[in-house]
Amino acid sequence: MTTIGDVARRAGVSRSTVSYVLSGKRTISQETRDRIELAIRELGFTPNAGARALATAQTMVLGMLLQFHADEFAPAMLQYVLPVSAAARELGYDILMVTDPDGAAAIRRIGASAMVDGIVLLDVTHQDPRLESLRSVSKPGVLIGLPADTRDIDAIDLDFAQAARVLVDDLHDHGHREVTLISPPYHVVERGGSYVWRFRDAAIARADELGMRLHPYYGESRPPAVQTSVHRFLDVHPSATALIVHNDATIAALPAILRDRGLSVPRDLSVVSLYSRDFGEEFSLPYTAVESAADTLGRQAVGQLVRRISRSPQAGQPGVRLVEPVLTDRGSVRSLSR
Amino acid sequence: MTTIGDVARRAGVSRSTVSYVLSGKRTISQETRDRIELAIRELGFTPNAGARALATAQTMVLGMLLQFHADEFAPAMLQYVLPVSAAARELGYDILMVTDPDGAAAIRRIGASAMVDGIVLLDVTHQDPRLESLRSVSKPGVLIGLPADTRDIDAIDLDFAQAARVLVDDLHDHGHREVTLISPPYHVVERGGSYVWRFRDAAIARADELGMRLHPYYGESRPPAVQTSVHRFLDVHPSATALIVHNDATIAALPAILRDRGLSVPRDLSVVSLYSRDFGEEFSLPYTAVESAADTLGRQAVGQLVRRISRSPQAGQPGVRLVEPVLTDRGSVRSLSR
DNA sequence: CTGAAAGCGCTTACAG
DNA sequence: CTGAAAGCGCTTACAG
Numbered sequence: 001m002t003t004i005g006d007v008a009r010r011a012g013v014s015r016s017t018v019s020y021v022l023s024g025k026r027t028i029s030q031e032t033r034d035r036i037e038l039a040i041r042e043l044g045f046t047p048n049a050g051a052r053a054l055a056t057a058q059t060m061v062l063g064m065l066l067q068f069h070a071d072e073f074a075p076a077m078l079q080y081v082l083p084v085s086a087a088a089r090e091l092g093y094d095i096l097m098v099t100d101p102d103g104a105a106a107i108r109r110i111g112a113s114a115m116v117d118g119i120v121l122l123d124v125t126h127q128d129p130r131l132e133s134l135r136s137v138s139k140p141g142v143l144i145g146l147p148a149d150t151r152d153i154d155a156i157d158l159d160f161a162q163a164a165r166v167l168v169d170d171l172h173d174h175g176h177r178e179v180t181l182i183s184p185p186y187h188v189v190e191r192g193g194s195y196v197w198r199f200r201d202a203a204i205a206r207a208d209e210l211g212m213r214l215h216p217y218y219g220e221s222r223p224p225a226v227q228t229s230v231h232r233f234l235d236v237h238p239s240a241t242a243l244i245v246h247n248d249a250t251i252a253a254l255p256a257i258l259r260d261r262g263l264s265v266p267r268d269l270s271v272v273s274l275y276s277r278d279f280g281e282e283f284s285l286p287y288t289a290v291e292s293a294a295d296t297l298g299r300q301a302v303g304q305l306v307r308r309i310s311r312s313p314q315a316g317q318p319g320v321r322l323v324e325p326v327l328t329d330r331g332s333v334r335s336l337s338r
Numbered sequence: 339m340t341t342i343g344d345v346a347r348r349a350g351v352s353r354s355t356v357s358y359v360l361s362g363k364r365t366i367s368q369e370t371r372d373r374i375e376l377a378i379r380e381l382g383f384t385p386n387a388g389a390r391a392l393a394t395a396q397t398m399v400l401g402m403l404l405q406f407h408a409d410e411f412a413p414a415m416l417q418y419v420l421p422v423s424a425a426a427r428e429l430g431y432d433i434l435m436v437t438d439p440d441g442a443a444a445i446r447r448i449g450a451s452a453m454v455d456g457i458v459l460l461d462v463t464h465q466d467p468r469l470e471s472l473r474s475v476s477k478p479g480v481l482i483g484l485p486a487d488t489r490d491i492d493a494i495d496l497d498f499a500q501a502a503r504v505l506v507d508d509l510h511d512h513g514h515r516e517v518t519l520i521s522p523p524y525h526v527v528e529r530g531g532s533y534v535w536r537f538r539d540a541a542i543a544r545a546d547e548l549g550m551r552l553h554p555y556y557g558e559s560r561p562p563a564v565q566t567s568v569h570r571f572l573d574v575h576p577s578a579t580a581l582i583v584h585n586d587a588t589i590a591a592l593p594a595i596l597r598d599r600g601l602s603v604p605r606d607l608s609v610v611s612l613y614s615r616d617f618g619e620e621f622s623l624p625y626t627a628v629e630s631a632a633d634t635l636g637r638q639a640v641g642q643l644v645r646r647i648s649r650s651p652q653a654g655q656p657g658v659r660l661v662e663p664v665l666t667d668r669g670s671v672r673s674l675s676r
Numbered sequence: 677c678t679g680a681a682a683g684c685g686c687t688t689a690c691a692g
Numbered sequence: 693c694t695g696a697a698a699g700c701g702c703t704t705a706c707a708g
Contacts, residue, residue: 046450050391051701097435099423112384256594389685
């Protein structure tokens with residue numbers, strides 16, 4: 001392995017001068033700089049990351065904590081991974097990906113051993129045991145998702161309540177007065193996925209305000225239960241004119257289900273949904289939807305974390321940032337004449 | 339941050355003694371050990387990973403290089419991520435996840451700066467530009483997937499040719515003499531996904547040996563093209579009695595497609611496939627299949643890499659290991675009386 | 677504009 | 693059974 005000393009010797013300068021050429025923190029004469037840069041190229045020198053980390057107390061690595069829930073539609077998680085990683089690289093950071101079943105212990109481990117400069121927590125739940133761990137370790141962190149206790153931490157998430165209102169309003173504007181809501185499976189609620197009830201409660205409240213009838217259900221996450229459940233919801237409420245689908249497995253299966261029933265959208269049934277843009281493209285979903293942008297959330301989370309790490313004044317006070325939902329109209333809502 | 343010096347002072351010993359308690363490389367008197375362990379607990383000491391890496395020239399981190407192909411069914415990639423990460427942790431390693439678009443440059447970066455002890459390459463293509471980069475960097479590597487040039491490197495993959503033979507044989511044994519094969523989309527071939535033609539060529543050759551007619555096609559990866567293509571294949575060969583599906587998007591959509599056509603499996607059509615166990619479970623696929631075990635491949639890859647890193651004699655000569663496919667019979671093949 | 681030296685927090689031969 | 697010291701490869705105040 002070639003070190004900064006090898007480069008210095010070859011260029012006939014001191015190690016510190018080489019270091020300053022690398023960092024640009026000092027003005028170096030053009031001539032000296034040229035010699036050093038040549039030596040670096042000839043020797044193929046790259047600074048040792050561990051040594052640099054030790055000297056600067058900065059690793060330029062971010063920890064990313066994933067949790068895999070067997071019951072979850074797998075791509076959901078993946079949507080954040082790439083944006084987080086890409087955003088980190090653009091800011092000069094690498095990603096240490098941690099999938100330990102015990103996330104709280106993992107945070108202590110990578111935090112206390114100074115393997116990372118900051119930590120991104122994905123898929124945060126209402127009572128997330130990783131939070132206490134994050135607070136105990138003296139490393140900045142950022143959450144994607146909303147826990148119960150957000151004191152003194154940066155968290156970012158889609159505004160699911162607002163998303164629900166946007167969709168209910170859209171249906172109401174088009175004259176719909178009786179609709180069915182399909183939420184994620186109930187066990188997602190049980191393990192603390194707050195986005196489920198944030199969306200659901202807001203939808204119920206808004207429908208109530210507007211004098212609409214709304215039938216709320218928890219859906220399923222796998223075939224064939226997904227199919228069965230949708231058929232049941234449709235059978236039970238033949239007079240509902242629209243479906244609000246907040247359930248990836250359901251919305252992906254919906255085109256086939258409706259075809260089976262001979263239903264055409266929006267002629268026979270209106271459909272609005274909430275899903276991520278990537279997901280909609282993957283399954284070519286033709287529905288009016290609030291699109292959650294995992295890439296926006298991921299990028300913003302990393303941006304905030306890096307500001308926090310560098311103690312940038314732009315980081316502001318730690319707190320929750322809810323991203324405004326955006327409705328994309330794909331014509332899947334029929335205007336009802338009354 | 340508390341250091342080994344703090345612990346030493348508190349326990350009234352030298353830093354080296356603390357270090358030896360940590361590593362267990364020296365016999366320490368019970369009494370001294372107790373004092374030190376108490377001090378470690380009281381101070382909440384965890385060794386600084388960077389300092390340790392510098393002193394030992396070992397980071398205990400493995401690089402994992404992912405490539406995201408926009409055209410690929412996303413979960414395919416994810417299946418390896420978790421097993422690789424889990425296997426690494428069991429062996430004491432963390433995972434640096436690298437998703438840079440330019441994988442070759444990323445390998446040079448993390449290799450030359452000694453951020454990792456070894457590198458796992460996922461989704462290796464026939465002419466993978468990352469290979470040269472891996473060879474140039476003096477770090478052990480392991481490939482998941484099979485490139486054209488496998489000199490002096492460890493690679494592991496499913497034996498796709500054998501998988502094809504197993505499936506063709508199974509159909510032949512049941513009396514099938516005319517079958518249709520649906521491979522992944524052609525652009526996967528174009529970007530060097532050798533598993534496509536390893537499976538396809540072997541299927542064609544075996545069918546030929548056995549005197550079967552086999553109609554080979556490249557399928558699609560997204561709806562609605564997936565649906566359209568399958569309908570076409572079925573229309574064109576009404577006398578084919580079985581389908582061999584080597585295409586995730588197709589097999590996931592197949593139950594709905596066959597229902598649309600009023601075809602029942604295996605009464606009207608026999609179906610065999612190749613997919614990963616996870617994938618089959620996710621979509622509750624009811625087909626006889628060769629199951630690729632991403633977790634086995636991932637774990638074996640990491641195991642081999644770590645043996646290579648530690649220069650274990652058990653690592654053997656660098657080379658290719660093909661994992662034997664396993665057929666799981668789910669009764670989707672009809673026995674044809676002749 | 678440049679260099680010599682201290683220091684980051686560990687590990688491990690060398691001594692006793 | 694334990695300690696003092698060198699060394700890993702950087703960065704950066706301190707000097708000139």
